[in-house]
Amino acid sequence: MLEKKRDDLPGLCEARSSGPSDEPRPPFSLGHILRDLLNNWHIIIVSVFFLVVLVSFYLWTANPEYTAELQVFPNSEVQEQLELGVGGFGSSLNPFRSSTVEEATVLERYLAAITSIGVAEELMAIPEVAHTAFVSQWGAEDQKWHPPGGAIASLKSFLYRFYGLPDWQPPDARDLSGYINRKVSITSFTAPGAAKAIGYVLSYSSKDPEFAQNFLTHLHREANRVVLQQERSRALERAAYLQDRLKQARTKDVVETLSELLIENERKLMMMVVDDSFAAMPLEPVRVSKLPTSPKPLLVLVLAIVLGFMAGAAIVLLRNVLRP
Numbered sequence: 001m002l003e004k005k006r007d008d009l010p011g012l013c014e015a016r017s018s019g020p021s022d023e024p025r026p027p028f029s030l031g032h033i034l035r036d037l038l039n040n041w042h043i044i045i046v047s048v049f050f051l052v053v054l055v056s057f058y059l060w061t062a063n064p065e066y067t068a069e070l071q072v073f074p075n076s077e078v079q080e081q082l083e084l085g086v087g088g089f090g091s092s093l094n095p096f097r098s099s100t101v102e103e104a105t106v107l108e109r110y111l112a113a114i115t116s117i118g119v120a121e122e123l124m125a126i127p128e129v130a131h132t133a134f135v136s137q138w139g140a141e142d143q144k145w146h147p148p149g150g151a152i153a154s155l156k157s158f159l160y161r162f163y164g165l166p167d168w169q170p171p172d173a174r175d176l177s178g179y180i181n182r183k184v185s186i187t188s189f190t191a192p193g194a195a196k197a198i199g200y201v202l203s204y205s206s207k208d209p210e211f212a213q214n215f216l217t218h219l220h221r222e223a224n225r226v227v228l229q230q231e232r233s234r235a236l237e238r239a240a241y242l243q244d245r246l247k248q249a250r251t252k253d254v255v256e257t258l259s260e261l262l263i264e265n266e267r268k269l270m271m272m273v274v275d276d277s278f279a280a281m282p283l284e285p286v287r288v289s290k291l292p293t294s295p296k297p298l299l300v301l302v303l304a305i306v307l308g309f310m311a312g313a314a315i316v317l318l319r320n321v322l323r324p
Contacts, residue, residue, distance in 0.1 A: 036320050037313060044312030051308035055300050064292030065205045068212035070220055071189075072280035073199040074107040078271065106227055110279035111200065113223040115181045120173040122222045123180075129218060132211050133179050134171045145170035184219065199283070209288045216286045220276065227279035232272045239265050 037044065104112075113119055123129045131138045136148045147153065147168040160167050184204050188197035202220065206212035242265065246258045272278070 033317065036316055040316040040319075043316050043319075044309055047312030047315065048305055048308030051304040051311070052301065055304040059295060059297050059300060062295055063207045065207055065294040066209035066212055066289050067203055067205045067293040068209070068216045068286050068288045070202045070216050070286045071199055071283040072107075072110075072202065072220070073283065074105065075277060075279065075281045078106060078278055106231065106279040107200075109227050109230065110223050111186060113226045113279075114184065114186070114202070114219060115177055116223075116226065117173050117177055118226050119219070119222045120177040120180065122225075123218055124171075124173050124176050126218060128211065129215060130171070130176070132206075132208070132215075133176060137171060180219065184216075200280075205293060213286045213288045220280070220282065220286075224276055224279045228272060231278075232269065235265055235269050235272065239269070 131140075134145075137145055139146050147157065157168060159165075184202060187201050187203070189199055189201060190196065191198050202216060204212055204216050204219075206215065239262065242258055242262045246255065246262065249255045249258055276282070
């Protein structure tokens, strides 16, 4: 009976068997993907063109930045003089040396001083540094500090007040120390064929090339001065200690040893004059790039083309996958 009904309606059966929902989808192969991309090349071109126009507008409106660099080397003469005498202290005569902690060199202390609060306090006293580093908070017309503007700053201020946290305060040395930590990069470099670092490069970028040069110069000078003051204070403390021990000495050998150490310490104090190369010797004055180092137009355009192609290809593939 069923077979007879099927024979009476051959067209309906054929229509049902040949419906679009019963057709198998073509295999998802590499050739199929390439064919889809070629057939929809205009979508990829539009995507690339859109991103190129977008980054071109960014390059047109962005303020270029220039990079200042300073190469510094350890002052081997100062380091050797500082190590002389101190290493000759006996364990009973030397309260300044630890047997478990290796003492940092003057260059290492110089690098640590760069982001220290002490250095930042001195730099905050220089109006050019403070006003340029925090330009968004400085009012040039009324010569006063103001909260930064913008939607993000307003939202941040609202959240701080909502949760009872301290609201905005004028920038101080702690803020400048964080600024230096973010903006100044310190990288070591080696001589050709050598494995050990022979010096360091301090880098800082700014929209104003003259300020970048001045800022790095001030930073080096103040970090060097902090280390120099520390070493001078230690030498004065050492001299007072040796003189006190010399008064208490009873044997000839101890008196001669302490006297030699006092003489050596006096030599160090004479060497500790105001000098910008005491802790770190610059190879040459701060250099500033002639051309902007950021943004890099060629790199940005190449990335825009690559990302535009990838975005266009993703649109084409997604469009074909979602197509019924």
